[in-house]
Amino acid sequence: MNIAPVFKALRRHKTAVILIILQIAVCCAILCNSIYVIKARVDRMTRLSGVAESELVALQTANLGDAYRGPGADAAIQRDLALLRGLPGVSATTMAGQFPYGSSSWGTSIGLKPEDDAHKFEVSMSMAGPGFADTLGLKLQQGRWFNNEEYADQAKGMMSQIDYPVGIITRSLANRLFPAGDALGKSVYLDKSPTRIVGIIDDLMRPDGFQDSVHSYDSILLPVKPRYGSYLLRVPSLDRGRTLAAAETVLLKADPDRIIVGKETLEEMRHQRYGRDRSVVWLLVIVSLCMLAISTCGIGGLVSFWVQQRTKQIGVRRALGATRGDILRHFQIENFLIVSGGIVLGMLLAFGMNQLLMAKYELPRLPWPYLPIGAVVLWLLGQLAILGPALRGASISPAIATRSA
Structure with missing residues (x-):
C-alpha cells in the first residue's frame, strides 16, 4: 500500500x-x-523471609520487674520461655532482639581484614540465643549451630563491646564475601577481633526490609543471649490467635509488673510492613x-x-x-x-x-x-x-x- x-x-x-x-x-x-x-x-x-512465617507469633514486652535486671535476668527469661513452651500447640520458643518484620534492627560493618574500612560491607547483625534457629525455622546448609559454651550474655555490654569468636552467616553474604564458595571456617572482622564462620544458613531477610533486594539477605548471627526484645513462639497449629492470648496471660501472671507492648502473628507483621x-x-x-x-x-x-x-x-x-x-x-x-x-x-x-x-x-x-x-x-x-x-x-x-x- x-x-x-x-x-x-x-x-x-x-x-x-x-x-x-x-x-x-x-x-x-x-x-x-x-x-x-x-x-x-x-x-x-x-521476597521470602527465610523463616516459618505461617507458624510464628511474637509478643513484645517491657519487663519492669527487678528479676529482669542484674545477674538473674537470664534465669527470669528462661523461666518465661519454659512457661511459653508449656502452652498447647507451641513447639519452640526464643527471645529475639530482631527478626524479619520486627521493629528493631541492628547493623554493623564486616570485612575480611581488621580495620579495613575501605572494603567493609554493611550487614544486619542478629543476637541468636538458644532456640533461635529452631523457633524461626532456619535451615543450615553447611557447618554447625552454636554450642552452649559459645553463648555470651548481653549483660556483658553493648553489642559493639562484646567479642564474637564465632558466627553464622547467610548464603547470600557468604557468596558476597567469598565468591569462591569457601566461606566455612574463614574469619571475618566486625572490629579488631576475628569472628570464625562456623555455619552457613539459607537466606534470612534483614529486619529493616532493606530496599535493595540484592543485599536484603546480608545477615550474620552471633551467639548472644538477648536481655530484651520479643518472645517468639512457633505454633504449627492454625489457632495462633488463641495461643497469643494464652501466652499473654501466662507472662502477666508470672510478672504482674510486665507490660505487653504488642502481640501479633508474623503474617500480620508482614502485612503491615508492606x-x-x-x-x-x-x-x-x-x-x-x-x-x-x-x-x-x-x-x-x-x-x-x-x-x-x-x-x-x-x-x-x-x-x-x-x-x-x-x-x-x-x-x-x-x-x-x-x-x-x-x-x-x-x-x-x-x-x-x-x-x-x-x-x-x-x-x-x-x-x-x-x-x-x-x-x-x-x-x-x-x-x-x-x-x-x-x-x-x-x-x-x-x-x-x-x-x-
Whole structure:
C-alpha cells in the first residue's frame, strides 16, 4: 500500500495529530515508569523471609520487674520461655532482639581484614540465643549451630563491646564475601577481633526490609543471649490467635509488673510492613489504567471524527476500486504512525521522568526493556481503539457516498 496518501491526510490535521502524539507520549512515560515501580514493589513484597512465617507469633514486652535486671535476668527469661513452651500447640520458643518484620534492627560493618574500612560491607547483625534457629525455622546448609559454651550474655555490654569468636552467616553474604564458595571456617572482622564462620544458613531477610533486594539477605548471627526484645513462639497449629492470648496471660501472671507492648502473628507483621507498598502498587495501577483509557478514547474519538469527515473521500476511493481492506489498512497505518510518534517522544519523557525519580526518591535507573513493553501495549491499544471506527469507514459503499455528496 502507498503510504504517501496517509502522510498527506495527517498533514491536513496537524493540530489534532500533535495533541494525540503528546497525549500518547505522556501516557508512555507514565506507563513505562509505573510498570517498573510496580514490578519493583511486587518483587519486594513477594521476597521470602527465610523463616516459618505461617507458624510464628511474637509478643513484645517491657519487663519492669527487678528479676529482669542484674545477674538473674537470664534465669527470669528462661523461666518465661519454659512457661511459653508449656502452652498447647507451641513447639519452640526464643527471645529475639530482631527478626524479619520486627521493629528493631541492628547493623554493623564486616570485612575480611581488621580495620579495613575501605572494603567493609554493611550487614544486619542478629543476637541468636538458644532456640533461635529452631523457633524461626532456619535451615543450615553447611557447618554447625552454636554450642552452649559459645553463648555470651548481653549483660556483658553493648553489642559493639562484646567479642564474637564465632558466627553464622547467610548464603547470600557468604557468596558476597567469598565468591569462591569457601566461606566455612574463614574469619571475618566486625572490629579488631576475628569472628570464625562456623555455619552457613539459607537466606534470612534483614529486619529493616532493606530496599535493595540484592543485599536484603546480608545477615550474620552471633551467639548472644538477648536481655530484651520479643518472645517468639512457633505454633504449627492454625489457632495462633488463641495461643497469643494464652501466652499473654501466662507472662502477666508470672510478672504482674510486665507490660505487653504488642502481640501479633508474623503474617500480620508482614502485612503491615508492606502496607505502603501495596498502596503504591494500587495507585500506580489505577493511574496507568486511567491514562490508557484516556488515550484509547482520544484515539478512537479522533478516528470516528475523521471517518465522518471523509465519508465522500472514502466513497470516491471505493468507487475507484479500493477494497474494504484498503480503507481499513489506511486507518491502521495512520494510527500506527501517530502512536509511533507518541512512543518515540514518550521514551524520552520516560527517561526524563526516571531521572527525576532517581534524584528525588533514590529510585534505580529505568531498565531499557520496559520501554518496548510500554510501546507494544500502546500499539495494541491504538489498533484496538480504531478498529470500530475504521470498520465503519470501510463499510461505506460508493452509492451512499455519492448520495451524501
